[in-house]
Amino acid sequence: MDIEEILDRIYSLPQASKIRLKQAVTEVSYPKNFILMEGSKVIPYVYFIKKGMVRAYAAAEDRDITFWFGKEGEPVVSMKSYVEKRPGYEYIELLEDCILYRIETESLTDLYQEDIHIANWGRRFAEKELVKTEELIISRQFKTAAECYRDLIRDKPDLLQRVQLGHIASYLGITQVTLSRIRAEMK
Incomplete structure (x- = not known):
């Protein structure tokens, strides 16, 4: 999935803002079984899946507990690292060879300060992640x-x-x- 399509799914940006945001994006590839994020570490990136499948899990004493799957077009983010710059709790494992778009959180924060349209995009990004989490919690309870x-x-x-x-x-x-x-x- 193309980065423009992914960005537009979150929030439509004016062309100049979209170009600025795209300039902060790097494409990276990792093999199946690669651990993209490790619990107890600050993750300085936000990723979007161009190609592949990932899972998020928490490591328990005797097993891993999977709580999310992501595929093409979806963001991969440790919200605790993104919002608070503190270590997250989740691990992200690639279930397939993956091509990802990566944005440094610090660069993104700078763009939020410089461009109100990108700041609004970031707000919508965080809101959508919150809604997904809320839906997951509610489905697990009921x-x-x-x-x-x-x-x-x-x-x-x-x-x-x-x-x-x-x-x-x-x-x-x-x-x-x-x-x-x-x-x-x-x-």
């Missing part, structure tokens, strides 16, 4: 694992071909055996 699975395959149908079932089960907070039962009941 929906069963089967309902969350149905939502997942409705909203991201390609996930089943691109993500290991173990990661999907972790995301749903269930075992792979329970996930297999849910899948069998849905057929």
